[in-house]
Amino acid sequence: MPLLTMTNISKRFGAVQALQDVSLTLDAGEVLGIVGENGAGKSTLIKILGGAYFSDTGSIVFDGESITIDHPEYSLSRGISVIYQELSLVPELSVAENLFLGHMPRNVLGGIKHNEVMQRSRTLLERIQLDVSPRQRLADLRIDARQLVEVGKALSRDVRVLVMDEPTSSLNEKEVQHLFSVVRNLKAEGVAVIYISHHLEEVFEICDRVMVLRDGKEVDTRPTTEWTPTQIVEAMVDRPIEDFYPKANVPIGDVVFRADGLSLNDRVQNVSFDIRAGEIVGLGGLPGSGIIETAQIIAGIRRATGGTMTLQGQPYHPQSPHSAIQSQVGYVPEDRKEQGLFLEFSIRRNIALSILSKLSKFGVVNNKSTEAIAQKAIVDYKIKAAGTGAPVKSLSGGNQQKVLLARVGQSDPILMIMNDPTRGIDVGAKVEVYERIGEFVQQGGAVLLLSSELPELIGISDRIVVLRNGQKIADIPRNEFSQNVIMSYAAGTSGGNNE
Amino acid sequence: MTAISQPKSSAMNTLGNIWRKGGVLIAFTVLSGVFAVLSPRFLTIDNWLNVLLQTSTIGIVAIGMTFVIVTAGIDLSVGSTVALSGMVAAVAMRAGSPGLIGILVALTVGGLVGLFNGFSITKLGVTPFIATLATLAMGRGLTLAVSNGQTIFSFPDSYNYLGEGEIAGIPVPVIVLLLAFIVAHFVLSRTVFGHGVYAVGGNREAARLAGIHTGRTELLVYVIGGVLCGLSGIILMGRLDAALPTSATGLELNAIAAVVIGGASLFGGKGTMFGTLLGALTIGVLANGLNLLNVSPFWTQFIQGAVIFVAVLSDSLSQRKKN
Incomplete structure (x- = not known):
């Protein structure tokens, strides 16, 4: 028994x-x-x-x-x-x-x-x-x-x-x-x-x-x-990849971002890859593989201990999230409530926060242009809300996420790092997020995508870079994508021999 | 959690929300109404100017405290800073400095104390409560040291003007108080810096990731608080024409109370200058009205404490609802 x-x-x-x-x-x-x-x-x-x-x-x-x-x-x-x-x-x-x-x-x-x-x-x-x-x-x-x-x-x-x-x-x-x-x-x-x-x-x-x-x-x-x-x-x-991943056919352009030998102590080791205009590069790996740290280095949240980065051919060394944003690198954090949004504040205030200096003269914020920006974002990002003055906490998870995307979008990024951009939101809202990402790359933007859902990573990436134990294990083109292949690289049943 | 606690806690939450939405206005109006009925002298212009004058020292300090509390910080050192900045100016003027230099000295000393607080908090990572508690003690000690424990009397008129002057029958401290509130209201609600202050208190990590200079914003908030303590010290001294080494002891309590009664949250991200002004006036009206009614000062202090308790309780309750 x-x-x-x-x-x-x-x-x-x-x-x-x-x-x-x-x-x-x-x-x-x-x-x-x-x-x-x-x-x-x-x-x-x-x-x-x-x-x-x-x-x-x-x-x-x-x-x-x-x-x-x-x-x-x-x-x-x-x-x-x-x-x-x-x-x-x-x-x-x-x-x-x-x-x-x-x-x-x-x-x-x-x-x-x-x-x-x-x-x-x-x-x-x-x-x-x-x-x-x-x-x-x-x-x-x-x-x-x-x-x-x-x-x-x-x-x-x-x-x-x-x-x-x-x-x-x-x-x-x-x-x-x-x-x-x-x-x-x-x-x-x-x-x-x-x-x-x-x-x-x-x-x-x-x-x-x-x-x-x-x-x-x-x-x-x-x-x-x-x-x-x-x-x-x-x-x-094994489950069918639902065709709710709208994947626009976007011409791939020049290299926008390049990481060369990026390291963070032993958590990220000598990782190199590039991202081109119009391209969505997925960054895959298990917890502890170093993908989060890699994303954080590029977003200016952590300082690399080794390696170099370039952005549109220029050396890029963000000292802080502020300097990353100034260099037109946007970051969508994985936890919108803890790291992304100000739940008690209005939609307007949340959306304008990263571009206040642009909306102000002599340090005084122009309320009219702030309102105009927020109005436009509500339409562009299809945010369902009572108005720009509604507190973000009154919105559904999906609409909160759209507010976050709208804020990151305000500072005109050329590279967007998205860490689990559809976590915990319903299917309808997910599709809308994918559409916004699609629009962004269509206008020549470059995306680095992290996701806790493998089908999502496969569904919208053009290429997937897989890390394991802090090292780059594979760089897989879209026509070779399968959950099987990526999972086996990530979990260590194929590729690399660093155990 | 359980079915039994549900109705009770939601009733308490409603209480919290009502206070947040306009409790200070209601409290202020009701208090004034009661005192107006009970005492014929309460509603006279002279009495109101008196309330404003009595409120000026605390009110100006409470402005700085509002900035600090909206960032989810606290400044316990304000009383000592008021005394220290006034005393250093007094020592300078005793040595022959003109009044204008005395004013500059007081503001600078206040700003330097604020800078020290801000530096310990943002660069050394000491929590605001502990950092400013230490400054409270150090500031008072320095005040006693530079004055040798003695009261210093008699300053130039140009210095005392801020404390005892009048313009068209209105005491200068009242004018300074109202001007300071107008400026501070504008800064907190309309400027990039003000938005940053709310963001840092509302969600520090999100503010940092959104590109706000969280450290710089916090540092500045404590410096502003310190400079306003200097201003408050000048007014306090000017009214007495004397600098006491023990003056403004315990001022932090009333300043924090004014901010919290005014609807700001000790958890940060919430609060307005208008609320703080009403909070400071509520404390002033309470003291004034109870005095007019010949209530013992012992009970006055108790009643003030009770009002603070209700305000802080409603803050905690609305916070609990949020979680």
Whole structure:
């Protein structure tokens, strides 16, 4: 009998069906891998198991007993521990205090049993093969050691099911092997492990079975030996590319931007590529591949540690987002609420912000021309709003995104860096965003596109540059695009040999 | 979250919103109406000029505080800065400087303190609360040091004019106060700098990515605050014809209160100069009216505190709704 059985789990958030009838079984001493694209439902599934979400339908049987997980504390009490991507440790506390966070051994008077804490901490540290003092402050440990402390914290509670969500995203190869050796020991002790990762080679190394999720549904679950990497990639991404990617036929012109040997410590290593007028270049790669950093360097948010850039043949070295904008390089950040917009402010104020100096004389903003600019943007970008004075927070996600695009468009960019420009907006609004991008390149603009959705990257790019571990792995022309090819470059099942 | 807490919190949110939309105007009108009914002297021109005169020192400092608070900052050092700038000018004039130089000295000292605050916050990364708390202590200490703990008396008329002069029967401090508000209102609502101030407080990261010089904007805000403290110090000294090393102690509390009662959010991005003027006047009217009604000054202080509490509470409530 399996240790854990989840049957027909469904979860809906508003209009989004995050999970639909997903079932899984897990035996003691087994490692189950769960893979899928962003938004496939992996995180939702484990959050239900961890008690962070409550499923709409479905049942869970644990240890032969039907259970209802209605609170994180309940999962913990049954020995189900989830290690989320964001570490849940307190940097200012000691290793021992973190290991027993929330359940310090106490004596009858409520005082902490220091000797017991130290002794049990040492045992736990031995189990996770970490050679540090329990008294050491967590903040002084390296990131891989902290990841192990997170595992130790789970072990401090007699864990029977351990769930790990992308535990290796900030670890190097050696550190990954250390973590795996800890996982193998747990497995031998009979602990069941659910392992979520984007990195297929890791999944193949550590998992006994692999389940693939796509769009909230289970595609297939097989023993690892019955999968090939290609089959997994196909199962993850195989869906028709809807023809909602309007792709205008735009003549490709001269080189607008060129990066030569761009580096940022070891996160971006010697990356070179160019973008031409009228061209949309996709930048593909998994989290940690260096694509975000590359985009940020070009947008002036981070300073490169090596390499050179040119913009229309001139040396280009942005010192700040301001100087990038002055050089006509626009940046659409991935998180419109945190990094893009001023939700409380009016549409007008949001749109005019980057060009205030153009709209002003002697430092005084001309309200009339600001209003005119905003009026025009509402029409050009098809923003549905009560007026230019409406606060941005009153708009739908799609219309908010259009306001952001309108602001970036105001400063006449010749190169636009778009980081996930359609994240979290509905299909109709997505198509409108693609149309605006199409218009921009038709007028000779150049685009560098990052996207968390592979079909989108494939749908509208002319070329896709793939990075892995900070290095450029491939530069793929449009006629060779397939989700398969790009995913296998990004995940490391083909191309390059830098492992 | 749960069904039970829903109605209660939405009622509280409504309270927050009402205050935000015009609470200070309502509070100010109601207070004035009550005092007008209870005291026949309240509505006389003399009394109103008196309220404005009493408000001038706090009001001018509150202008600078508004800029600072709209960037989501805070300046606790204003009381010390007022005293220090006035005292350094007093020392200079005792040594023989003419009044005009005294005025320049006071404004410069105020600006330098603001520059120091701005530098610690934007370049050294100290949080505004801590940075200006330190300046509060250092400023007061310097004031005591340069004056040797003594009060300095008697300044040139050209210096005292800003504090005790009159134009057509209207005290000069009142005119300075109203002029300063008009200029500040224009700067905050109409200039590129003013838009930047709102942007920095509304969403710092988004402002930076949109090409706003967030550091420069913040630095300037503290410098403006400091210069206005210098101006306030000149008026305070001029009215007394004396510089006290302990003057303006605790001024930061009333200045911050005026801004928050005026509808600005301590979380940044929100606030107007008009609101701050009304906030400062509300505090002034409250003190004046309670005084006319012979309420004990102890209770006056309590009631002022209660008004501040309601204003800050409504700010937190509307913030909670946002999240």
